[in-house]
Amino acid sequence: MMQLLFLSLFAFVPAFAGTSFLDAVERQSWDLGKEKLEVVWIEDDKFPKFTASFYFQDGALNDSVPGLTQFTFDQLTSGTGQETQRELAEFFDFYGANLRHTVTHEYSVFTVQALTKDIAPVMGKVCQLFKDAQYPQNELDSHTSRAKSHLKNLVTSHAALADRIFRKVSLSGTPYAEPVEGTLASYDKITRKLLRERLGALNRTKKVLYLAGPRDVKEMQKVLAAECEWNNEVKVNPPVLRKPEAQSTIYLVHVPQANQAQIRIGRYLIKDEFIGKYDQYQFMSTFLGGGFTSKLVQELRVKRGLTYSAGAYVSMQRDYGRAGILTFSKNETAADAVGIVRDVFADVASGKFLEKEFVHQKNHQIGAYAFGFEETGAFLGQLMLYDHQNRDLAELVRFPETIGRLTMPELARATMETFPWERQTIVIVGDQELQKSLSRIRPVRVVGYEDFL
Amino acid sequence: MKFLLPLLLTPFLLNGCASLKKEQNLADSIKLDVEELKLANGMTALIVNQPKLPIFSLYFFYKVGGKNETPGITGASHFLEHMMFKGAKKFGKNSIDFIIEGSGGSTNAYTTNDSTVYYENLPAKELGMILDIEADRMENLGLDPDDFNKERAVVLEERKMRYENSPRGQLYQLLMQNLFAGTPYGRPVIGEIPDLKSVTREQIHTYFKRFYAPNNVTLVVVGDVNSTAARKMIEEKFGRIPASPSVNEAHASLKDADFAVSSTVSKVVAQKGESPSPLFMMAYPTYKAGHPKGYALDILSSILGAGKSSTLLNEYILIPKPIATSMYAAHQQLEKAGFFFIGGELVRGVGLDGFRADVSRKLTAWCDSEVTPRNLQKIKNNYLVDLYGGLDTNAGLAQFLGDRQMLFGDWRHYKKELELYEKVTVKDVKDLCLETFAKNPTFVSVWNQHK
Numbered sequence: 032m033m034q035l036l037f038l039s040l041f042a043f044v045p046a047f048a049g050t051s052f053l054d055a056v057e058r059q060s061w062d063l064g065k066e067k068l069e070v071v072w073i074e075d076d077k078f079p080k081f082t083a084s085f086y087f088q089d090g091a092l093n094d095s096v097p098g099l100t101q102f103t104f105d106q107l108t109s110g111t112g113q114e115t116q117r118e119l120a121e122f123f124d125f126y127g128a129n130l131r132h133t134v135t136h137e138y139s140v141f142t143v144q145a146l147t148k149d150i151a152p153v154m155g156k157v158c159q160l161f162k163d164a165q166y167p168q169n170e171l172d173s174h175t176s177r178a179k180s181h182l183k184n185l186v187t188s189h190a191a192l193a194d195r196i197f198r199k200v201s202l203s204g205t206p207y208a209e210p211v212e213g214t215l216a217s218y219d220k221i222t223r224k225l226l227r228e229r230l231g232a233l234n235r236t237k238k239v240l241y242l243a244g245p246r247d248v249k250e251m252q253k254v255l256a257a258e259c260e261w262n263n264e265v266k267v268n269p270p271v272l273r274k275p276e277a278q279s280t281i282y283l284v285h286v287p288q289a290n291q292a293q294i295r296i297g298r299y300l301i302k303d304e305f306i307g308k309y310d311q312y313q314f315m316s317t318f319l320g321g322g323f324t325s326k327l328v329q330e331l332r333v334k335r336g337l338t339y340s341a342g343a344y345v346s347m348q349r350d351y352g353r354a355g356i357l358t359f360s361k362n363e364t365a366a367d368a369v370g371i372v373r374d375v376f377a378d379v380a381s382g383k384f385l386e387k388e389f390v391h392q393k394n395h396q397i398g399a400y401a402f403g404f405e406e407t408g409a410f411l412g413q414l415m416l417y418d419h420q421n422r423d424l425a426e427l428v429r430f431p432e433t434i435g436r437l438t439m440p441e442l443a444r445a446t447m448e449t450f451p452w453e454r455q456t457i458v459i460v461g462d463q464e465l466q467k468s469l470s471r472i473r474p475v476r477v478v479g480y481e482d483f484l
Numbered sequence: 485m486k487f488l489l490p491l492l493l494t495p496f497l498l499n500g501c502a503s504l505k506k507e508q509n510l511a512d513s514i515k516l517d518v519e520e521l522k523l524a525n526g527m528t529a530l531i532v533n534q535p536k537l538p539i540f541s542l543y544f545f546y547k548v549g550g551k552n553e554t555p556g557i558t559g560a561s562h563f564l565e566h567m568m569f570k571g572a573k574k575f576g577k578n579s580i581d582f583i584i585e586g587s588g589g590s591t592n593a594y595t596t597n598d599s600t601v602y603y604e605n606l607p608a609k610e611l612g613m614i615l616d617i618e619a620d621r622m623e624n625l626g627l628d629p630d631d632f633n634k635e636r637a638v639v640l641e642e643r644k645m646r647y648e649n650s651p652r653g654q655l656y657q658l659l660m661q662n663l664f665a666g667t668p669y670g671r672p673v674i675g676e677i678p679d680l681k682s683v684t685r686e687q688i689h690t691y692f693k694r695f696y697a698p699n700n701v702t703l704v705v706v707g708d709v710n711s712t713a714a715r716k717m718i719e720e721k722f723g724r725i726p727a728s729p730s731v732n733e734a735h736a737s738l739k740d741a742d743f744a745v746s747s748t749v750s751k752v753v754a755q756k757g758e759s760p761s762p763l764f765m766m767a768y769p770t771y772k773a774g775h776p777k778g779y780a781l782d783i784l785s786s787i788l789g790a791g792k793s794s795t796l797l798n799e800y801i802l803i804p805k806p807i808a809t810s811m812y813a814a815h816q817q818l819e820k821a822g823f824f825f826i827g828g829e830l831v832r833g834v835g836l837d838g839f840r841a842d843v844s845r846k847l848t849a850w851c852d853s854e855v856t857p858r859n860l861q862k863i864k865n866n867y868l869v870d871l872y873g874g875l876d877t878n879a880g881l882a883q884f885l886g887d888r889q890m891l892f893g894d895w896r897h898y899k900k901e902l903e904l905y906e907k908v909t910v911k912d913v914k915d916l917c918l919e920t921f922a923k924n925p926t927f928v929s930v931w932n933q934h935k
Contacts, residue, residue: 108792120792146868146869186759291641
């Protein structure tokens with residue numbers, strides 16, 4: 032059986048290689064006057080529509096007030112010198128144009144999707160937003176009020192609450208600890224002046240356009256050159272992190288009337304830990320908690336029925352990363368679930384896993400390789416992340432080969448280095464009655480969720 | 485069933501937005517090369533060859549869901565969905581996930597009021613393997629007693645996650661229970677706790693034997709598939725499985741009248757839940773999937789609740805002192821009944837009674853002020869973009885075709901839908917708006933201040 036599995040692994044590699052897709056990625060430099068805009072273009076003529084994702088090499092790390100960059104994008108359409116929020120919304124909705132944005136600590140992305148024939152009006156208006164967003168006080172007040180209300184109601188989603196608190200606790204003492212969305216305390220400090228200044232800085236930061244659409248989408252260059260006033264004068268200096276220290280407590284976040292506990296375990300990674308190991312870490316996280324056949328799902332759900340889902344992740348930006356697991360279990364078995372996660376980490380780190388499990392995961396990841404190219408938007412996102420991490424795209428082509436070469440001791444070592452139990456932060460969101468059972472694992476510190484809003 | 489709306493809407497081609505010429509047949513603007521196969525045992529298969537990448541998506545639509553359950557076995561369809569991954573005869577205990585993921589694939593499933601849908605995304609060379617698995621579990625599901633009890637615990641955990649610890653989940657359940665009180669749609673698809681704890685392996689097996697048969701399923705495969713080879717494999721693997729003798733009878737026993745909703749009086753239902761801000765949903769009965777009046781109601785829901793320029797957002801959210809932090813509107817059409825609803829999260833301090841009175845009054849007024857030629861045009865433009873987005877992947881197209889085949893018995897039904905959407909006028913939407921909001925609504929809310 033083992034031989035057969037290996038055969039299938041190697042039989043697959045020549046069947047599909049990403050080279051043909053990467054050959055189709057065209058890198059250009061568009062002269063916009065004050066800025067040479069780097070453009071990464073993929074031809075996609077399936078439908079007459081385009082996706083334009085503008086990468087800004089600047090994110091929430093540069094917020095003078097937590098949440099500032101997020102608010103800057105959230106309120107970009109709240110009014111310009113010429114048009115009100117309602118008029119702008121009417122304009123974009125009429126064209127069926129979809130605007131969205133993502134802010135991370137290290138970078139921000141603003142994405143526009145619309146029909147190709149509407150490039151000129153839609154992109155012209157987008158440039159207008161970046162040039163002339165006024166952040167009217169009445170709209171800012173309204174947005175602030177809604178943001179506060181939304182945050183105060185976060186307890187309606189225990190999973191979202193657990194994610195937020197886990198970030199704050201596990202990254203405590205680093206510049207990455209504050210959530211990009213901001214906090215109740217920070218919202219009132221965000222002013223029109225700060226928003227205008229932040230937008231100005233974003234206009235002057237390095238940008239890259241990731242573009243997908245039919246050939247005529249390149250007409251966008253004329254619009255951007257004529258309408259946008261961008262340059263790339265501002266350089267951003269990354270922070271330097273120290274490795275996380277040992278953790279001695281479990282944070283139990285009490286929420287009322289919970290009969291299930293949300294469990295988050297993990298830590299942050301410093302740059303030196305993951306450079307050159309991206310694919311290895313991805314393999315490790317999938318082996319531990321990616322898919323129904325991963326170790327954690329098998330141990331927690333299939334063998335014991337303790338949870339509905341369990342997942343592991345290693346997410347890496349350019350200068351920092353995070354590794355962890357997410358799961359949940361009823362109050363009666365939450366401590367057992369934490370203990371099983373600890374055992375899985377220990378077993379994999381000490382090489383106690385079967386060769387067939389290892390080969391199975393290799394086949395899983397190599398076989399799944401082609402799916403990363405199916406949806407153009409997702410493929411663009413992958414290219415963007417590679418660029419942000421300063422990775423060579425050749426690594427993407429070599430992914431099946433890299434995974435094929437991984438050894439069992441390498442997986443064990445990666446797990447040992449990433450998930451040593453004493454360095455893991457543990458956050459449980461649930462009823463405070465869990466304190467007793469959780470104290471079998473570590474001393475428990477009970478905190479209220481309101482402290483993290 | 486997820487909202488049908490975004491899937492139905494369409495390429496018409498409107499003054500400001502469309503590049504197609506007016507005289508062009510709009511349905512023909514979507515080129516779908518679908519091969520249809522009907523087996524003697526009643527099974528339907530649809531095959532679309534899209535060889536851009538060496539991958540495909542396979543969807544299996546079983547026509548069985550929450551509405552087919554009876555009191556005492558609520559949640560059976562969903563429980564069975566979980567058990568389908570636990571193994572059959574040829575593909576034994578817990579092997580299915582390993583085989584699929586071990587070949588680079590992924591799989592999952594979902595259960596709705598009307599259907600249970602299984603899907604897989606796999607490398608092209610695995611079509612034979614997955615058809616083998618699907619045939620084996622359709623014919624010989626294992627239902628191992630040990631797995632059965634472990635999976636019962638998993639389903640109970642899922643229930644806690646989706647409903648018991650989620651005020652939004654509670655809200656949706658509360659709406660369905662009250663709007664469809666006394667009908668099969670009033671029962672929770674996830675199941676009542678006592679039923680989930682007491683349902684036996686034998687009950688699930690009986691349920692399985694009745695509904696899991698070739699004459700109750702639509703298979704859709706989209707991707708890098710050789711259609712001749714695919715047809716042959718489908719015939720080989722499924723052609724010998726006998727039809728269920730009782731499934732047609734089971735479907736026929738569910739009359740439309742059994743799903744009729746009484747709206748002679750308004751219902752207001754408040755439930756205490758752990759939401760510091762009031763969450764609400766307000767629903768009006770409408771028409772089942774496929775009813776000609778449903779298309780105008782879809783458009784109405786988008787005018788009221790889709791996008792930043794929509795009515796509800798500008799009335800309650802994007803104002804100096806917001807009344808709500810989120811608002812939405814949708815028209816949900818199930819196989820036997822439909823309903824129009826709005827919902828949202830109010831800002832703390834806003835009273836539910838006052839809000840309900842205010843929105844009830846305004847809804848009727850909006851039939852006149854908001855249903856305008858420009859808004860109608862805007863929504864149609866948006867649907868065009870959404871439609872393209874929905875058909876971008878193999879899985880998107882497979883779901884698009886399967887939904888229609890299952891609900892209307894013909895994947896080509898989308899052409900009729902396009903035609904109907906194209907014909908919707910401002911007057912149609914206004915008339916339906918007035919008709920709908922003249923009915924008595926069901927208003928439900930979840931809030932930690934409720935008794």
